[in-house]
Amino acid sequence: MKENWIRYMTNKSHLHYAVLNMGVSGVSAVLKIILGFISRTIFIHVLGTEFLGLNGLLTSVLVTLSLAEMGVGNAIVYSLYHPISVGDWAVVRSMMRLYQTIYRILAGIVLVIGITLIPFLPIIAGKPIKNLTVYYCILLFNSVVSYLLTYNRSLIIANECNYIVSTVDFLTYLATMLLQITTLFLWKNYSVYLVLQVFFTVIGNVVLTIIVRRKYYWKFENIKSSKVPKDVIQKLKKNVIGTFANKVGDVAVNGTVNILIAMFLNLITVGLYSNYQLVISSIQSVMFTIANAMTSTIGNIAALNKDSESRTKLFFKHQFMTYTMAFFASAFILGSLPYFIKLWIGDKFVMPNYILIIMVEIFVINSLRFTALVFIDAYGLAYEQRIKPFLEAALNLSLSIIFLTFFKMGIEGILIASALTSFFVATTYEAYVVFRYGFRKSVYIFYKKYFKVILEITINLIIVYFLTHTITIFHLNDMELFILSILLVFGVTSLSYYLFNFKRAEFKELLGVLIRKINGRDEHYN
Secondary structure (H helix, E strand, O other): OHHHHHHHHHHHHHHHHHHHHHHHHHHHHHHHHHHHHHHHHHHHHHHOHHHHHHHHHHHHHHHHHHHHHOOHHHHHHHHHHHHHHOOOHHHHHHHHHHHHHHHHHHHHHHHHHHHHOHHHHHHHHOOOOOOHHHHHHHHHHHHHHHHHHOOHHHHHHHOOOHHHHHHHHHHHHHHHHHHHHHHHHHHOOHHHHHHHHHHHHHHHHHHHHHHHHHHOHHHHOOOOOOOOOHHHHHHHHHHHHHHHHHHHHHHHHHHOHHHHHHHHOOHHHHHHHHHHHHHHHHHHHHHHHHHHOOHHHHHHHHHHOOOHHHHHHHHHHHHHHHHHHHHHHHHHHHHHHHHHHHHHHOHHHOOOHHHHHHHHHHHHHHHOOHHHHHHHHHHOOOHHHOOHHHHHHHHHHHHHHHHHHOOOOOHHHHHHHHHHHHHHHHHHHHHHHHHHHHOOOOOHHHHHHHHHHHHHHHHHHHHHHHHHOOHHHOOOOHHHHHHHHHHHHHHHHHHHHHHHHOOOHHHHHHHHHHHHHHOOOOOOOO
8 A cells, every 4th residue: 555655656746747847848948939039030130141140150160069068968867867766865966076077177178179160260151250250259158158057957857857947048048038139229239149148158057056056955965975886987988978979960960051051052041041940940949848858757767667568658658749749840830931931031031942841851850759869868878879970970971062062952952961861870770779778679669650650740741731832822911821821731730630640549548638637637647
């Protein structure tokens, strides 16, 4: 009886935090998207498309520099799951001190590497730009200071309190956007715009540090630090190696797009692409925030539950959630984004439809990877996929250069390279790692479901594209076309989704949970 009660309370706690984290993370992500669009609109009208392209380029360079972090953040969170779940705060204290030292070293590494890149900035930008070094140094300083206190958020996340981090991040983002918008109107100065970003990066990390000290430090302030177990250190080393390798692949595929466009094409094209990418990456960010909010819950469950069958069941529940989000989101992007761009910033910022189609393909492929990525982080399997990122990076860069130089393709060549790499290398390897090392099962059961959902999403997208791109025969204005496209997408996609899923077990379970929630009945987490 006592064991059943403990199990019930544990499950209820996991469900509570999972829902709270997903809810707060999702809402804050949506609000950040809205603020981002407002800021982007004002940025374009005040500073112009070329500055927009420059901002995207410099951001990409700094994303590349983030490789120096080597994935320590994810490795830290994973290694904290077990000592927190068993209440071993002496080990937690020792580990937090270790992480503080590691991040200080990383800050120095980022600074040194960043400075060595300064002479190459005009080459990366494709032409000399006034004050380019100044802009870059401000953003470099922002990256460096972010490492000095950011390790504290790992303790909050590992304790299933992601909602605290999401709330603080949103409030600092809100303050940053409001002041950046104000200063753009007052001075039209890009340097001031960037300095404000640095200021609030520091503020956000200081606030999180204060919260950590008040919320957790009393638990181990009177406890002597104990030596970090050797197995934890070994696992940390492996996860750092694996996550670093994974970041190499991620940066090579996603972080170099703007750099390649700037080097082989021009900054104007970077600006046009970044407008589309802002919308798509914002939607994907919300989806990943929701999907990733369950990582700590899955990690804590994995630390206590070794049953392969229940782990696999949880995986497919999570996968159905990501599939549902991708099914609807991809349809809205394909059917309504061109009309939104026209309405938002004008006809001259609209890109050809074939570019959008490729971007939606990439969106779907990467969105369906979320579940595997979440389980790799939650189960600490980064080391097991250490080879994948280098294959990913090599194939992506090789294909991009081949398409650009030999086939004389433009931006579509870079995007096709990303799509092929994500589909044939990343998806395949990640699924194998989760099922081989996490579940000890054949990956065949993954592909059996994966190709089915890919086919379903594709069929829906073909129908959506045909319908939403024929409504121009009606002589409507941009706002009317945008609203009509949304209504069409919602109606067609909802019908397709129901027809594809009404017999599926995951759909019936999801529907049951929603009905029980509406009726006020609790649902335990399995």
